[in-house]
Amino acid sequence: MAAEGGAGGAHEENTDSHQGGVGADRAPAAPGGGRADARPGPREAVRQARRIVVKVGSSSLTTRAGGLDADRVDALVDVLAQHGGTRGREIVLVSSGAIAAGLAPLGLERRPRDLARQQAAASVGQGLLVARYTASFARYGRGVGQVLLTSDDTSRRTHYRNAYRTLDQLLTMGAVPVVNENDTVATDEIRFGDNDRLAALVAHLVRADLLVLLSDVDGLYDGDPSTPGTRRIEEVHGPAELDGVRIGSAGRAGVGTGGMVTKVEAARIAAGAGVPVVLTSAARAADALAGRDTGTWFHPTGRRAAGRLLWLAHASTPAGALTLDEGAVRAVVDRRTSLLPAGIAGVEGEFTAGDPVELRDQQGRAVARGLVAFDAKELPRLLGRSTHELARELGPEYEREVVHRDDLVVLGP
Incomplete structure (x- = not known):
């Protein structure tokens, strides 16, 4: 079950069990098989x-x-x-x-x-x-x-x-x-x-x-x-x-x-x-x-x-965009949390669950990119609402993130 987080409709639970596997840090080996303490020329x-x-x-x-x-x-x-x-x-x-x-x-x-x-x-x-x-x-x-x-x-x-x-x-x-x-x-x-x-x-x-x-x-x-x-x-x-x-x-x-x-x-x-x-x-x-x-x-x-x-940051093409309120922008960008429905103010585009979407602030600037967990047509009735409320009204399958932190990358300035 997703825990409801602080401001901006995001939470900080990390269920990414694959972070230590594919894509983990792999420093070049130093002579003799150890890890290099300083980068060579x-x-x-x-x-x-x-x-x-x-x-x-x-x-x-x-x-x-x-x-x-x-x-x-x-x-x-x-x-x-x-x-x-x-x-x-x-x-x-x-x-x-x-x-x-x-x-x-x-x-x-x-x-x-x-x-x-x-x-x-x-x-x-x-x-x-x-x-x-x-x-x-x-x-x-x-x-x-x-x-x-x-x-x-x-x-x-x-x-x-x-x-x-x-x-x-x-x-x-x-x-x-x-x-x-x-x-x-x-x-x-x-x-x-x-x-x-x-x-x-x-x-x-x-x-x-x-x-x-x-x-x-x-x-x-x-x-x-x-x-x-x-x-x-x-x-x-x-x-x-x-x-x-x-x-x-x-x-x-x-x-x-x-x-x-x-x-x-x-x-x-x-x-x-x-x-x-x-x-x-x-x-x-x-x-x-x-x-x-x-x-x-x-x-x-x-x-x-x-x-x-x-790859998500540099190789994907967003199929749509989600506009975040100020609290959600801070939560996603500064605290690197997941995005919940409560922090979303608007939806653009036609996309399906699993597609990449752009996350924008109130001024329309892209601040992050992520893989969305809902179809575009599902989101309007979820916006601004807590996952607990949605679970009570629509069922337990709605008590989840719109974009999980493991599927989200913050974009540079």
């Missing part, structure tokens, strides 16, 4: 990393015509095979390229803008991409496992656990997980939008010690890299250090969705969740994994959060 941290997520973009894998470049794929696999599977290292590969690989076989000259043709290209290209990786890793006796994700797969608790277990088991069995967004079924509402962000979230999901983002540029520069006088930014200790830095958007190849903007945002997400990041070019991948001086190093700025809440 960037290059030493790379050499100590045992579980690494590597993300590669479409432009690093395909020809200008849109087909896969077998030589580029093989070159990347050569590096990953050399630096993964030895010294206890494990590699998870987040690979773009499915849509780009499907362009030429379907007679498309450029990446389509409409979702239906993107999904068709992904359907053709994903098989080609994984087949190419399978053949290339086979040269080293390594198997490949395909893992396709949507944001919906990983913001819900059971789906998140299943995704983690699959990836962890593949690594345990010596296979290389090749992760991509499930473009063939994802809709606008459940798309990550770019694989850079997906890679940051996967790094958190598998409790990686390092994220390596590979681009067609050898790091983050303080201006256009082609302009004389610009310099590579070697280290970033926090987002404030990039204030005033002009960051480019889409790449020149025209086959991907990202650019430096999405990579810096992905680095921010990963670093904020306690995962260090190296951003460099695919041509310098070996240097990055060996801990040599290359690219831009993003220092961790936060601690590892509870599992799927990072």
Whole structure:
């Protein structure tokens, strides 16, 4: 039974039995097997990393015509095979390229803008991409496992656990997980939008010690890299250090969705969740994994959060919104409590139980995001009322939270 809390219609009972499991803090091991008391320097941290997520973009894998470049794929696999599977290292590969690989076989000259043709290209290209990786890793006796994700797969608790277990088991069995967004079924509402962000979230999901983002540029520069006088930014200790830095958007190849903007945002997400990041070019991948001086190093700025809440914050698209009274805002934001009907002043959107919703203050600002436990059509008659009152009138099943604290993440300012 839910206990009625203080101001704002929230309570502080914590029934999250999974917090110590998937997504729990996993600090990098210190030499000798102990936990490191102090964070090592960037290059030493790379050499100590045992579980690494590597993300590669479409432009690093395909020809200008849109087909896969077998030589580029093989070159990347050569590096990953050399630096993964030895010294206890494990590699998870987040690979773009499915849509780009499907362009030429379907007679498309450029990446389509409409979702239906993107999904068709992904359907053709994903098989080609994984087949190419399978053949290339086979040269080293390594198997490949395909893992396709949507944001919906990983913001819900059971789906998140299943995704983690699959990836962890593949690594345990010596296979290389090749992760991509499930473009063939994802809709606008459940798309990550770019694989850079997906890679940051996967790094958190598998409790990686390092994220390596590979681009067609050898790091983050303080201006256009082609302009004389610009310099590579070697280290970033926090987002404030990039204030005033002009960051480019889409790449020149025209086959991907990202650019430096999405990579810096992905680095921010990963670093904020306690995962260090190296951003460099695919041509310098070996240097990055060996801990040599290359690219831009993003220092961790936060601690590892509870599992799927990072996905809820950065990968989910709200299906509606709940407006909270002032007491509920304080309870949810400051005391991190569950949200009860008594603290809700308004409901927007059409959603069903289990959907992500935005929690807003009286000024319309989003203060949190969570998975709602009721359908939108059920909520109007519950607003402003205590759970005890609702249980007496409607039955004991109504004596529960609208958004449980275990399914809620407070958004930053």
